[in-house]
Amino acid sequence: MTDGHRAGLLAIAVTSLLWGTTGTAATFAPDVGPLAVGAAALGIGGLLQAVVGARSLRASAPLLRPRRMLVLVGALAVAVYPLAFYTAMHTAGVAVGSVVSLASAPLASGVLERALDRHPLSRWWVLAAVLGVLGSVLLCLSSVTGSPAPDGPHGADGTAGAPGSTTVGVALGLVAGASYAVYSWASRRLMVDGVPRAAAMGAVFGGGGLLLVPVLAVTGAPLIASAQNAAVGAYMALVPMFLGYLLFGYGLSRVPASTATTVTLTEPAVATVLAVLVVGERLTAVGWAGLGVIALVLVVLAVAPTNTTAGGPPDRRQR
Helix, strand or coil: CCHHHHHHHHHHHHHHHHHCCHHHHHCCCCCCCHHHHHHHHHHHHHHHHHHHCHHHHHHCHHHHHHHHHHHHHHHHHHHHHHHHHHHHHHHHCHHHHHHHHHHHHHHHHHHHHHHHCCCCCCHHHHHHHHHHHHHHHHHHHCCCCCCCCCCCCCCCCCCCCCCCCHHHHHHHHHHHHHHHHHHHHHHHHHHHCCCCHHHHHHHHHHHHHHHHHHHHHHHCHHHHCCHHHHHHHHHHHHHHHHHHHHHHHHHHCCCCHHHHHHHHHHHHHHHHHHHHHHHCCCCCHHHHHHHHHHHHHHHHHHHCCCCCCCCCCCCCCCC
16 A cells, blocks of 8 residues: 555545534534535535635636536535435434435445446455445444434434435435535546646535535524524534545545545444543444444555555646
C-alpha cells in the first residue's frame, strides 16, 4: 500500500468520525426537523465548498465545461441524499432506514465503478463490503433505546417509522444509498479526469448546496428560533459537512469511491459509541459485535494491497 493510499484511508476515517457526531449533535435541537437539518448541513456546507474552491473553479472552467453533465449528476445526487435519507428514517424507522442507506452505498459504488468505469473489484474490497454490511446490520438491530441512532453521512433524528410504511422507507433508503454512491463516484471521476480536487468538490457540492437552498428556505425557520438551534445548525454545516467533505475530497483523490464508501460504514459505529459515552445509553452484545465487525473493515482495507486498476492512480495535476 502506498503512502498516498494510506493517507486517503485515514482522511476518510476521520471524515466518518466527524459525520458520526451529527446524531448526538441533533439531540440538542430536538424541535428542528430532519429535512431542515439536512438542508442546512449540506446546503451551507456545499456552498462553503464552492467558496473555498472559487479560485480553482474559475481556473478549471475549461475542464469542467465539457463535463457539465457529470457535475450536474453529482450535484443532483448531493441534493437528493439528505431528503431521501431523512424521510427513510421517518417512514421505516431508524434501524431499517439507516442500514439500508449505509449498507447499499458501497455496493452501489462498486456497481458504478464496474459498469461505467469497467474497473474490476478486488476480493479485498468484496470482503470489506460484506463485513461492513454485516456489522451495520448487527449495529442497527441492537437496542440503543432513546439514543441518537446510527446515522448516515448527514445524521438522523432518532424518530421511529410509522406502521405500514417500511416498504416506502426501504425504497427511500435505497435511493439515499444510490445517491451517496453517485456523488462520490462523480467527484472521483472528475478528479481522475484531471479536475483539481477543490474544483471537483466545489462544483459538485456547491451545485448541490444551491439546489438545497429552497428546501432550507421552506423548512429552516426552527433553526433560527433559538441560539441553541442556530449553534447546532452551524456546527452541522461547518464541522461534519464542510470540514468533513474537505477531508472526504482529499480521500477520494487517493482511493476509489467504492473503497471510500466502504470506509464510511464506520460512521454508525462512531455514532453509537457517542450515544453510549455522551448520552449514557447501553449497547447490547449484538451491538458490540457489530462494532467489532466494522472495525475489521478498516483492518482489511489497511492491509489490502493497492488495487491500481480500481480507479486508477490520482492525476498528477490534483492539488
